[in-house]
Amino acid sequence: MDNSKVEGQKLCVHCNDGGANGKNAGARGIITERPEKIVKDITLRLNRIEGQVKGVNDMISQGRYCDDVLSQISAIQSALSSVGKILLENHIKTCITRRLRDGDGEAVDELMKTLKRML
Numbered sequence: 638m639d640n641s642k643v644e645g646q647k648l649c650v651h652c653n654d655g656g657a658n659g660k661n662a663g664a665r666g667i668i669t670e671r672p673e674k675i676v677k678d679i680t681l682r683l684n685r686i687e688g689q690v691k692g693v694n695d696m697i698s699q700g701r702y703c704d705d706v707l708s709q710i711s712a713i714q715s716a717l718s719s720v721g722k723i724l725l726e727n728h729i730k731t732c733i734t735r736r737l738r739d740g741d742g743e744a745v746d747e748l749m750k751t752l753k754r755m756l
Contacts, residue, residue, distance in 0.1 A: 696709065725752075725755065
């Protein structure tokens with residue numbers, strides 16, 4: 638599939654119409670279909686991170702020692718960074734690669750902005 642528009646939604650090569658008229662599209666109106674293995678991996682990681690964040694909230698409520706809380710926050714940041722790296726790798730291998738093959742030079746600019754945000 639090319640980067641055409643379906644009912645006002647910009648699509649990536651691995652995208653579909655997002656169900657009912659693209660209602661699942663993100664802020665930019667772009668929806669991406671990811672391999673099930675990646676979705677499962679990221680979902681498990683995010684569920685663990687959610688639990689860690691709730692744990693930190695409890696630690697704060699309980700007045701736990703600052704260094705212990707900071708240690709947990711560091712672990713959460715590391716876990717989020719890992720999720721970002723998984724998504725970035727998939728993005729480069731799929732969306733960016735296809736856009737470049739299709740002659741979309743703006744893909745490099747988008748990737749550079751993303752990398753600058755993440756680093």
